[in-house]
Amino acid sequence: MTYEKVAVLGLGLIGSSLAHAMRRAGGMGHIAGYEPTAAVLERARAAGFADSLHDDLAACVEGADLVVLATPVGAFGGLARAMAPHLAPGATVSDVGSVKTAVLRDVGPHIPAGVHFVPAHPIAGTEQSGPEAGFAELFDGRWCILTPPDGADPDAVAKLGAFWERLGSKVDVMDAGHHDLVLAITSHVPHLIAYNIVGTADDLSAVTKSEVIKYSAGGFRDFTRIAASDPTMWRDVFLNNKDAVLEVLGRFSEDLSALQRAIRWGDGDALFTLFTRTRAIRRGIIDAGQDSAAPNFGRNKKDQ
C-alpha cells in the first residue's frame, strides 16, 4: 500500500528532503518534481533526487496518486486552482505547510470531487533552504501532523500516515485550528522572537555589528540560526496564522513585562523561580528524543 507516482510541487529543503527520504525507503514509486524557475529546476536536476522534473504543472501532477504542495504557503491557492483540472480521480492532495487553517481555506475549495484532501505538516527543518539543502534523515523521529477536514476518507488519511511513517516520521492527527495554536507556540512565535532580537541587535548603534558577531557565543548565536530561515516561507507563515500568533505573542509580551518589572525592582525570587521551572521542559524534550542531550547541541568542541 504505497503511492505509484508522487508529485512534489516545490523543491526546497522540505520538498527535496521528502524525495531523498522516499529514495532511502525504497519501493516508493515515481517521484515527479515541479519547479517553475529554470535556475532552481537545474539545481534540482544536479541534486538528483527526482525521477522526473517539470516546469509544467499539469505534466507533473498527471497520473499522480499523491500530490504534495511544498512551496511557501502563500502560493498554495494559485497552485491548487491551476492543477485541479489535471488531478487524477482517487488521488490524494497533501502539503507540508506550517499552517493548516489557511491551507484548508485556500486549497480546499479547489479540490475536485473524487480527489482526497489530507493536509500534513512534518515538524522538521533546518535553517538552510533550496534543492541542495535536503537530506533523507530530516524526518527521522520527528512528528508529522495530519489535519484532515471533516468527512475526509479514513483510508486516504491512513495511507498518508503510513507514507510518512515509512519516511521515518511519527504521525499524529489533529484539528487544523489546534495545530495552528500548538505551532504558534512551538515554532512561529519562537521564530518571530529570534528574527526580532537579531534585528534589534543589528540596530543598536552603541554596539557595533562586529561586536555583536564576536561575542555571540554568549547565547545570541543560537537565535541567529533560527533567524537565518527562509524569509518567504516565514513571511507566509505569519500572514497565514495571524490569530494564533497574535494570541501567543500577547501572552509572551505580558510575561516579558512581568520579568522586566522583576528586574527593575530587584525581585530575584521571581527570576529564580522561573529559571528553575524552565529547566524541566528541556529535560522533557531530551527524554522524548526531540533534541540532543550534548552540551551546546553537540556542536563540535572546537565550534562551541
Next chain:
Amino acid sequence: MTYEKVAVLGLGLIGSSLAHAMRRAGGMGHIAGYEPTAAVLERARAAGFADSLHDDLAACVEGADLVVLATPVGAFGGLARAMAPHLAPGATVSDVGSVKTAVLRDVGPHIPAGVHFVPAHPIAGTEQSGPEAGFAELFDGRWCILTPPDGADPDAVAKLGAFWERLGSKVDVMDAGHHDLVLAITSHVPHLIAYNIVGTADDLSAVTKSEVIKYSAGGFRDFTRIAASDPTMWRDVFLNNKDAVLEVLGRFSEDLSALQRAIRWGDGDALFTLFTRTRAIRRGIIDAGQDSAAPNFGRNKKDQ
C-alpha cells in the same frame, strides 16, 4: 611569565573548565580550588581537575598570585571581603563574571593596596553546570574580555591576557560599562527571552506540556537549551546588569510591537525585509568562527 599558584573560587562549569584548560596547556602552576559545600567539593575531587581543594577560603588563596572568582556574581562581594586579609602582595584578583560594572562596585573596594584587580569575562559556556560539566576546550576560539579599572597596572593586565590566550581564548580589553551593554544584547536579553518563551509555553493551558515537548523541533527546542542554564547564575546577572538589560529590553519590545502590527495589518513586505536582513548576521558569525556552519548546529543527524 605565568602564575605559580592559581586559586579558583567556585568549581562549576567555568571554574572547572578553567582548571581543565590550565592542565591541558601545561606548565601553568598549582591549581587550588575553593568550594564551601562538602558535597560539591567531593564532586570536584572526583572530577580531578585541581591540585588542591579547600573548603577554607584563606588556605585556598594563601600564596596565590592569581585568584579567580568563579561563583555566581551575587557572591563576589562577600568572598572579596573575606579573602582580602589573606591575599599575597603582588597577587592579581580576577573573575569570570558575566557583568562587569557590578564587579568593580562589589569587589573593587575590598582589594588591598599592592594587589592588582583585573576583572575578566570569557564569552563561553554551555547550558550545563557543576564540577562535572567543565572541559578543557570550552574557551578555544572564544573571546575573553578584560575590563581593568582606571589606573590598573599594565603588566598585570598583559599577564592575565597572556594567561587566557594560553587557555585558547582571544583577548579584548574594554570599559566595564560598554561590556555590560554589549553583553546585554549578545547574551543577557537573549537568555531572558528564552526563559520567557519557555515559561509562556508552559503556562498556555490550551496547549499541553506534552504537545510543547513533542513538537519542539519546529524551533522551540533551541530556546529550551538556553533556558536550561544555571538559575542562580542568571538571577545574579539580571540583578546586576539592570540598566543595560532594561535598555535593550525596551528596544526589543518596541521592535516586537512593530512586528506585531505588521502581522495584524498583513504587511508582508515589512516582515520579508527584516527576515532577509537577519540572515547576514548569521553568515557573519559563521565567517568569524563563532558558530558551526552545519545545519541545525551540526546536531547528529538522528537528533535533528
